[in-house]
Amino acid sequence: MPTITYRDALNQALREEMQRDDTVFLMGEEVGLYQGAYKVSRGLLEEFGAQRVVDTPIAELGFAGVGIGAAMGGLRPVIEFMTWNFAVLALDQIVNSAAKMLYMSGGQIRMPIVFRGPNGAALQLSSQHSQAWESWLAHIPGLKVVAPATPADAKGLLKSAIRDNNPVLVLEGEMLYNTKGDVPEGELLVPIGQADVKRPGSDVTLICHSKTVTVALKAAEQLAGQNLSAEVLDLRSLRPMDEPAILASVAKTHRVVVVEEGWPHCGIGAQVVDIVQREAFDQLDAPVLRVTQADVPMPYNKQLERLAKPSPEKVVAAARRVLYLD
Amino acid sequence: MPTKVFMEALSPTMEEGRLVKWTKAVGEAVKTGDTLAEVETDKAVMEIVARADGQLLQHLVAEGATVPVGEVVAFIGAPGEKVAQPAPPAPPPAAPVRSATAPSPTPAPVPAPAPVPAAATVVADASRVVRASPLAKRIAKEKGVDLKLIQGSGPGGRVILRDLDGAPARAVAGSAAPAPAAVVIGSGAAFEDVPLTQIRKTIAKRLGASLGPVPHYFLTSEVDMERAAEAREALNQQLGDAAKVSFNDIILKGVSLALARHRACNAWWQDDHIRYWNEVHLGMAVAIEEGLITPVIRNADRKSLSAIGSEARALAQLARERRLKPEQYTGSTFSVSNLGMFDIDQFTAVINPPEAGIVAVGSIVPKPVVQDGQVTVRRRLRLTMSCDHRVIDGATGAAFMKTLKQMLENPLAMVL
Numbered sequence: 001m002p003t004i005t006y007r008d009a010l011n012q013a014l015r016e017e018m019q020r021d022d023t024v025f026l027m028g029e030e031v032g033l034y035q036g037a038y039k040v041s042r043g044l045l046e047e048f049g050a051q052r053v054v055d056t057p058i059a060e061l062g063f064a065g066v067g068i069g070a071a072m073g074g075l076r077p078v079i080e081f082m083t084w085n086f087a088v089l090a091l092d093q094i095v096n097s098a099a100k101m102l103y104m105s106g107g108q109i110r111m112p113i114v115f116r117g118p119n120g121a122a123l124q125l126s127s128q129h130s131q132a133w134e135s136w137l138a139h140i141p142g143l144k145v146v147a148p149a150t151p152a153d154a155k156g157l158l159k160s161a162i163r164d165n166n167p168v169l170v171l172e173g174e175m176l177y178n179t180k181g182d183v184p185e186g187e188l189l190v191p192i193g194q195a196d197v198k199r200p201g202s203d204v205t206l207i208c209h210s211k212t213v214t215v216a217l218k219a220a221e222q223l224a225g226q227n228l229s230a231e232v233l234d235l236r237s238l239r240p241m242d243e244p245a246i247l248a249s250v251a252k253t254h255r256v257v258v259v260e261e262g263w264p265h266c267g268i269g270a271q272v273v274d275i276v277q278r279e280a281f282d283q284l285d286a287p288v289l290r291v292t293q294a295d296v297p298m299p300y301n302k303q304l305e306r307l308a309k310p311s312p313e314k315v316v317a318a319a320r321r322v323l324y325l326d
Numbered sequence: 327m328p329t330k331v332f333m334e335a336l337s338p339t340m341e342e343g344r345l346v347k348w349t350k351a352v353g354e355a356v357k358t359g360d361t362l363a364e365v366e367t368d369k370a371v372m373e374i375v376a377r378a379d380g381q382l383l384q385h386l387v388a389e390g391a392t393v394p395v396g397e398v399v400a401f402i403g404a405p406g407e408k409v410a411q412p413a414p415p416a417p418p419p420a421a422p423v424r425s426a427t428a429p430s431p432t433p434a435p436v437p438a439p440a441p442v443p444a445a446a447t448v449v450a451d452a453s454r455v456v457r458a459s460p461l462a463k464r465i466a467k468e469k470g471v472d473l474k475l476i477q478g479s480g481p482g483g484r485v486i487l488r489d490l491d492g493a494p495a496r497a498v499a500g501s502a503a504p505a506p507a508a509v510v511i512g513s514g515a516a517f518e519d520v521p522l523t524q525i526r527k528t529i530a531k532r533l534g535a536s537l538g539p540v541p542h543y544f545l546t547s548e549v550d551m552e553r554a555a556e557a558r559e560a561l562n563q564q565l566g567d568a569a570k571v572s573f574n575d576i577i578l579k580g581v582s583l584a585l586a587r588h589r590a591c592n593a594w595w596q597d598d599h600i601r602y603w604n605e606v607h608l609g610m611a612v613a614i615e616e617g618l619i620t621p622v623i624r625n626a627d628r629k630s631l632s633a634i635g636s637e638a639r640a641l642a643q644l645a646r647e648r649r650l651k652p653e654q655y656t657g658s659t660f661s662v663s664n665l666g667m668f669d670i671d672q673f674t675a676v677i678n679p680p681e682a683g684i685v686a687v688g689s690i691v692p693k694p695v696v697q698d699g700q701v702t703v704r705r706r707l708r709l710t711m712s713c714d715h716r717v718i719d720g721a722t723g724a725a726f727m728k729t730l731k732q733m734l735e736n737p738l739a740m741v742l
Contacts, residue, residue: 286486
């Protein structure tokens with residue numbers, strides 16, 4: 001199985017889907033001539049031409065709207081945002097047009113569109129460019145939200161997103177683009193709405209997604225050094241969320257720590273806790289704990305930024321607490 | 327496989343026990359029902375008995391150590407049988423093994439001890455609120471276990487999974503055994519710190535929960551002041567205008583001497599121990615414009631009546647002028663509050679923590695009393711002692727009050 005980067009896995013997904021279906025096209029800032037701010041669209045302009053790889057002005061609300069119109073007209077647009085921080089400008093189109101079109105047209109108008117780009121903090125991009133938006137986006141009925149952590153999941157989920165007849169938001173990560181992993185050759189589709197056990201364990205479940213999967217895996221490794229067995233459950237899809245996978249893991253371990261990049265208040269973890277306490281109350285041996293970004297705008301200072309982010313050490317500490325060891 | 331001997335719940339409210347004495351030595355043969363150890367519970371000293379036949383293989387707890395209910399304290403097995411290591415703690419520094427002779431724990435994941443089996447001596451306390459994780463509640467229901475009998479190891483005594491089946495290793499914070507120490511009087515030191523016994527801990531917990539942080543109770547005694555008044559008049563005639571002796575001086579002197587004889591009342595509550603003072607530093611509540619302050623007469627039991635009188639007046643004056651230095655109003659071991667000048671018959675004073683008691687002094691009033699079968703008029707005084715029940719039990723406070731009454735009724739006793 002070839003080992004490739006997350007960036008190249010996304011590139012493969014785009015290329016394969018554009019080859020497979022000529023209604024699929026890519027649109028966004030710098031996706032063509034520059035081949036993408038993060039080089040996800042490398043080689044696509046050359047292969048598919050300027051009609052299917054479209055450079056746009058710096059106008060997120062505008063090109064999101066154009067994409068939505070194209071989807072209403074029967075195409076399958078993939079809209080790239082240079083980051084989800086910039087996509088805030090396009091939220092009106094995403095929330096009010098894309099998410100509601102099928103519902104408000106009485107099922108007449110489908111919305112097969114993908115919005116994708118990096119989400120969450122990278123390194124020292126300061127408060128306005130280090131935000132994790134998933135709880136905003138997953139809040140909206142009518143949208144699907146996926147957040148792949150590995151190259152294989154990135155490829156498989158983007159391909160599923162492009163083929164989906166509903167708006168799907170794909171949350172990538174600037175710090176993930178260069179990470180490598182095994183990606184099966186040939187057709188790879190990861191179903192939207194399925195979590196994945198990235199590491200099995202028996203004492204505590206670490207529920208995570210996107211970049212925090214790496215954090216949780218490192219924490220699980222440290223816990224293993226203390227004879228504690230942590231299961232790492234990667235949600236992969238935030239809406240819909242894989243409730244059976246969450247409940248199965250809780251039934252096994254009885255203790256849960258939720259790890260996410262976003263802020264604590266009304267975060268993704270709050271949704272997970274809701275599911276766990278409601279559906280697995282009698283399985284719980286301890287209150288569920290959450291590890292999140294500190295409840296502050298992301299500091300620019302390098303040390304403060306490190307302290308504000310979830311870390312393996314914070315996850316280990318929380319895991320030990322739900323195990324009543326500290 | 328060796329049989330575990332647990333610290334058993336020997337009373338419904340027992341949460342930990344102090345192993346007073348091993349009555350079976352390592353290597354001794356034991357039969358079911360034999361007494362293995364004496365354990366001091368929150369109520370009394372009781373016995374742990376063998377629940378298996380064989381040889382006592384190992385003591386895990388040293389004499390004098392206090393361990394929570396449910397902890398393994400010894401093993402019984404066949405002669406020469408190997409003993410599995412007791413449940414190790416997850417973090418290496420927190421060793422649950424308290425015996426110096428026991429081997430150090432290894433980090434192998436051995437199940438923690440199961441809770442005490444429902445022995446005949448264990449009675450469920452229906453009044454106890456059970457805290458348990460949802461999982462523990464479900465499993466207890468399935469297994470038919472009464473959660474009230476389980477000592478929870480989670481926060482606030484929450485019963486969690488490991489208390490039922492001992493899943494992950496138990497991490498016990500090292501609660502070092504307090505050295506048992508008897509109350510020694512007159513060692514020459516200013517005070518003596520005495521560790522709390524189990525029964526003292528229970529009294530403190532129960533009473534504190536009932537009345538507030540300082541569980542007060544009150545003892546009132548009426549004192550005949552006729553002879554004290556005569557003595558005072560005689561003294562003042564002799565002293566002339568030099569320095570008058572007041573009733574308050576006599577009461578302060580009496581309280582100081584009574585405290586010297588009842589050290590159990592001359593004490594500070596220190597949360598995890600009681601400090602019994604060998605010196606008497608008497609606080610006297612003084613009303614000032616802004617409120618109240620309690621200046622201190624140091625070593626009052628060793629001072630003469632006139633010395634106490636002049637010091638009390640000087641301190642009261644400084645207090646009203648707000649010129650007291652900190653060392654003049656801190657460090658009292660007991661206090662007196664006098665509202666007699668306000669025509670108060672009797673009242674209850676609030677204890678000045680960490681002191682364990684205070685005496686409230688009312689007015690001296692002529693009253694008809696029966697003496698030798700005749701109704702006569704005598705000057706009488708009502709004293710009310712407020713006691714911190716964590717330190718001073720009823721009979722202890724009453725004995726102090728009796729001595730104080732005797733001294734005031736027979737002032738000559740003060741010169742003894």
